[in-house]
Amino acid sequence: MYKLWTKNFTILTLGSFVSALGSSAAGVAFGIMIFQKTGSPLTLALFMVANIIPRVLTGFLAGPFVDRHSRRKIIYMLDFGSTIIFTLIALVLFTGYFNVLIFTMVGAFLGIMDTVYQIAFMSMFPEVIEPGQHSKAYSLSSLIWPISAAVMAPVAAFMIENFEFGIAMLMLFNAFSFGIAAIMETTIRLDEKLNTSKVSGLQFVEDLKEGFRYYKVEKGILGIGILFAAFSFVYMTHDLLRMPYFINSDTLTIQDYSFLITAGSVGRILGGIIHYTFKYPPNKRYLIAIFVYFSVEIMSASMLYLPYLLMVGISFIVGLLSVTSYNIRMTATQVYIPAHMRGRVNSVQGLLWNIGAIFGAILMGGIAEYSSLDYRFIMLLAAIVSVGAIILIPVRMKHEFKKIYNADI
Structure with a gap:
């Protein structure tokens, strides 16, 4: 009998x-700081880009x-690095200094670190x-x-x-x-399954090609990547x-905005508890995912009207349903993808999602800046x-998606 809570x-x-507790607080603070200092949605969009x-x-x-x-070493070294960087950011903010260009460059560097970390x-994660x-x-x-956002927003x-240096304190x-997370992560002991094939002069290029070849064979995994690129376009617009x-x-007020975040996070918490307690029938996961995709997109786009x-209530429901989407996708794909390929496949997935987010930020940020549209x-x-995207990808590619989503894990 296997147990979940191993060391x-x-x-x-x-x-x-x-x-995540600290990152949730810092994420809210960074966005508010940029917009309060500049008053420009396009500047905020460029900061995100x-x-x-x-x-x-x-x-x-x-x-x-x-x-x-070693993924373990990568994770705790990056967390130690983040400890140093955010300490320096806090010290700079305590002086009252602000320069949008410098903070944008810092944001870019943090994006690099977070990409490798993720x-x-x-x-x-599947190996533990x-x-x-x-x-x-x-x-x-x-x-x-969700718990971190519910608490920290x-x-x-x-x-x-309420505090002059509130952002610096965050x-x-x-x-x-x-720092606490990094210290904890150094105690993990794991026999990691890595790519141990012999390295030749252009092995890096060959590794990349192998990752892309995987997408040619696995159309369902490619479809999931493109679908979530479209979702990223919309999520970035909302953010x-x-x-x-x-x-x-x-x-x-800003406090009202924080409670909207909290409502969505509480919904995600409840959804996570439901998933932890109950297991959806494998042969129904695809249909559940399609229902969730349509529901979340429609409610998210219209709630501010x-x-x-009612906004708070809809945010709660969206959070509840979003966990269903996350759980089905992550459980299915990360088990489906071979362990020695996960890094490359996940990096291409991340590439697609980030491209969607970039287009969303620039296009919708420009529309918000230069038009009078609400x-x-x-x-x-x-x-x-x-x-x-839902209609064109998972609905049309139902056989490919069912093979992944409906697998009995």
């Missing part, structure tokens, strides 16, 4: 949760690298899970960020609105959380415009991309 799984999960573009380039390099080197984490425990493990993993909003807290909508509102209390209407326009 390695416990350490990696708790370490991720600790660092500057964080994403290095991810696109790094993803190509990181995939083969992660497949050949590929390493996604590639190692015992056989038959993947669904529960990914259900728990899906709770980490209101705290971050309160600190920003950055210092983030540095502390990364870009929701917070400015609340800041510019005559009746809504509703009275505030931010809510721009979000509705963006939903055309995601809803259209």
Whole structure:
């Protein structure tokens, strides 16, 4: 009988949760700081793009690298590095200094670090899970960020609105959380399954080619990547415009915005608990995923037209359903992809998603900056991309998607 809470799984999960607490607070703080200082949605969009573009380039390099080197060491070394960087950011902010170009460059560098970290984490996480425990493990993993956001979004909003150096204090807290996580992660002991094939002069290029060849064979995995690139286009639009909508509102506040985040996070927490407790019938996962995709996209795009209390309720439902999407996709794909290929395949997935996010930020940020369109209407326009992608990809490619989603894991 295999158990879920092994030593390695416990350490990696708790370490991720600790660092996510700080990252949730810092993520809210960075976006609010940029928009408050500049008042420009396009500048905020360019800041986000500057964080994403290095991810696109790094993803190509990181995939083969992660497949050949200890993911455990990569993870804790990057967390130690983040401790140093966010400590320096906090010290600079305590002086009152702000320069949008410098902070954009810092954001770009943090994007590089996070890309390598995410590929390493996604590639190692399945290896700390015992056989038959993947669904529960990914259900728990899906709770980490929602719990962190539910707790830290209101705290971050309160600190920003009530303390002169609230953002600096949040950055210092983030540095502390990364340091704790890194120390915990050094205690993981794991016999990692790495790519040990002989390295030739252009082995890096061959590794990349092998990753792309995998997509030619596995059309379902490619379809999932393109689908979530479309979703990333829309999610970036929401991330870009929701917070400015609340800041510019005559009746809504940053604290109201934080409670909207919390509602969605609480929904994700409940959804994660449901997934942890109950296992969906394998032969129904594809249909459940399609229902969730349509529901989430439509409700997310229209919620800001509703009275505030209904916004909060819809945000909760979207969070609840989003966990279903995450759990089905991550559980199915990460088990389906061979262990020695995960780094390269995940890096290409990340590339597709980041391309979608870049187009969403630049296009929709430009529309928000140079048109008089209501931010809510721009979000509705963006939903055309995601809803259209659902119809064109998973609905049309149902056999390929069912092979992955409906597998009995």
